Amino acid sequence: KYALDILEETGLTDCKPVDTPMDPNVKLMPNQGEPYHDPGRYWRLVGKLNYLTMTRPDISFPVSVVSQFLNSPCESHWLAVVRILRYIKRSPGKGLVYNDRGHTDIVGYSDADWAGDASDRRSTSGYCVFMGGNLVSWKSKKQSVVARSSTEAEYRAMAHTTCELLWLKFLIQELQFCKVGHMELVCDNQSALYLSSNPVFHERTKHIEVDCHFIREKILSGIIKTTSVCSKDQLADIFTKSLRGPRITYVCNIVVNRGRSGRYRGALERSDPTPQW
Structure with missing residues (x-):
């Protein structure tokens, strides 16, 4: 539900899903391209994604990367955030299930x-x-x-x-x-x-x-x-x-x-x- 709410808030409920949260061929850098026009939106969305990592370990690395550009987000950084959302769209119901396996190692x-x-x-x-x-x-x-x-x-x-x-x-x-x-x-x-x-x-x-x-x-x-x-x-x-x-x-x-x-x-x-x- 939380993942779907993020997609709805950003208008990406009908976006095309991708199979990776971050493009392996893209290296994000500070001051890379034009500054993003709405830094507040970037901050809010990255904050929500950080919260989502509590149940989605598969997005921990890309979220940690985009979190490094909160001071001055650029368009390229925003596109990286959008890609994470497109990855979430692929399977918004992913999560963790815990079972008793009879040991505490x-x-x-x-x-x-x-x-x-x-x-x-x-x-x-x-x-x-x-x-x-x-x-x-x-x-x-x-x-x-x-x-x-x-x-x-x-x-x-x-x-x-x-x-x-x-x-x-x-x-x-x-x-x-x-x-x-x-x-x-x-x-x-x-x-x-x-x-x-x-x-x-x-x-x-x-x-x-x-x-x-x-x-x-x-x-x-x-x-x-x-x-x-x-x-x-x-x-x-x-x-x-x-x-x-x-x-x-x-x-x-x-x-x-x-x-x-x-x-x-x-x-x-x-x-x-x-x-x-």
Whole structure:
């Protein structure tokens, strides 16, 4: 209902749907083209889309991108917002369904797009966290500093995901909701995983020593277990970059169907065969 209300408000109820919320071939930049004639409309619509991301993780990345131009939106930025709406028009009833799967394991997928922002070369971190096989937390955010390597970008993303895993554990304990199962951090970058367990620092990584020690402390204490996954099965990929239609559909189905193919590790292997996305 909320998605349909946004489409009606903007006069796009009869627009032509698209299969991606953002064109992978388009790179948005500040001051790109003519200034948009109604900045207030841009602000209001982006705010509504931000609210919609609470139940639509598939639009988190494009909404985070268009949110970066609130100070001075241009026509190209407005067109990017319209594309998100055309994507929503394709399936306005999408959402998340939660089921009791008989366990409380917490699994977090962490990813980063190194130097993906063409304007300042900062990387984008993304994560999605599952509890009991259900998606409970996700985020797409540009990193605050420029990473000097893909390993550094991935490692900073791992640090953010680790904080989220620990916060969820402490929250559940505080609420006395249930006993938390094991916690798992999944990443597709072998160098970052190696760095998380190897105490040796070198010239290109010593400046991220604080993050390194933070994650390593949690791993050595047995609080968090790290797991490698191939790039094809990296579920956080959708939170770091604009993807093509088949890839978005593939990841969205896995995120909600909890790895029903049996290829995914940890809590996601305990899956429900019924599609819900």
